[in-house]
Amino acid sequence: MFKIYNNDAMVNGTSLQGHIEATYDDLVKAFGAPAFDSVVDGEGDKVHTEWALEFQNEEGDYITATIYDWKEENPYTSRSGKYRWHIGGNSYEAVEAVYDYAREVA
Numbered sequence: 001m002f003k004i005y006n007n008d009a010m011v012n013g014t015s016l017q018g019h020i021e022a023t024y025d026d027l028v029k030a031f032g033a034p035a036f037d038s039v040v041d042g043e044g045d046k047v048h049t050e051w052a053l054e055f056q057n058e059e060g061d062y063i064t065a066t067i068y069d070w071k072e073e074n075p076y077t078s079r080s081g082k083y084r085w086h087i088g089g090n091s092y093e094a095v096e097a098v099y100d101y102a103r104e105v106a
Contacts, residue, residue, distance in 0.1 A: 001104070002055040002063070002097040008035045009054035011066045014088040018095035020067065020102070024079040027051065027067060030102045038075050048075035055097040065094035 028034075035052040038044045050068040057063060066088035069078035078085070087095050 005056040006054035
């Protein structure tokens, strides 16, 4: 079981680890508002929407994870219906944390 320790984590150095198919609203319900939203924060380089999360597992270890769209024409592409979001992190444990936490709050 994972819990969110920080929903505005420093995520430098993370890379693609997996994907999750979900609606934007499902992710907001599970993880709160995104840390970066190009509609509010201004145009991004390759990402329009990103959650920057830090989880803590039962052993007390911290796992950094990002959930983001990638190279879409505009921010609304990923916000319309189900979308295949990218999950970034430093290991596959980021994917496990995102899936585990999303299932818990669903």
